Amino acid sequence: QQQVKQSPQSLIVQKGGISIINCAYENTAFDYFPWYQQFPGKGPALLIAIRPDVSEKKEGRFTISFNKSAKQFSLHIMDSQPGDSATYFCAARCCGSRLTFGEGTQLTVNP
């Protein structure tokens, strides 16, 4: 059962633009929401994460917005750079255990 839905599947932005990736979840027991960045042939790398008692978290150019009532969260990448071109995965975790991942968004930042 797909418990975390991610959109869009692919995204193309110009250098300096804002990249926005959205995720929605069903399980209200989820208590931790990380975002991972993955380059081809590499393992996922943790980018930023948020807890449900916070509505926004910012680290450098990366911001997570969280809407608990809507069961949605999103990643914003400000001033997108060609080096940000990668696949991004949202994830959610319940009860200190496994991560459930979205299907991924392939981001391309054109120079």
Add this chain to the structure above:
Amino acid sequence: DTGVSQDPRHKITKRGQNVTFRCDPISEHNRLYWYRQTLGQGPEFLTYFQNEAQLEKSRLLSDRFSAERPKGSFSTLEIQRTEQGDSAMYLCASTQGGRFDEQYFGPGTRLTVT
């Protein structure tokens, strides 16, 4: 290097053969996770260990799959009688444990079953 390491990075095997992968977690991380990732998909949970105890297994983990973490440090994942559908990236992650701590992933082992 203080990250999660996995060995081998690539494995090509013929259908029906057995394969074993190894994961070395970040030092002092007591939780270790195995995930499987197929092309174009997000990682899917297989199993996890708290120290040497295997606490949870996914329905994806058929009886051909077995995982161990004998001394609570490194872990092995064995696939017996491999099938073409087993072709995937096998990822290992580790954490210190606790409610909100992060899972750090290794580079993965790419398995190709011919």
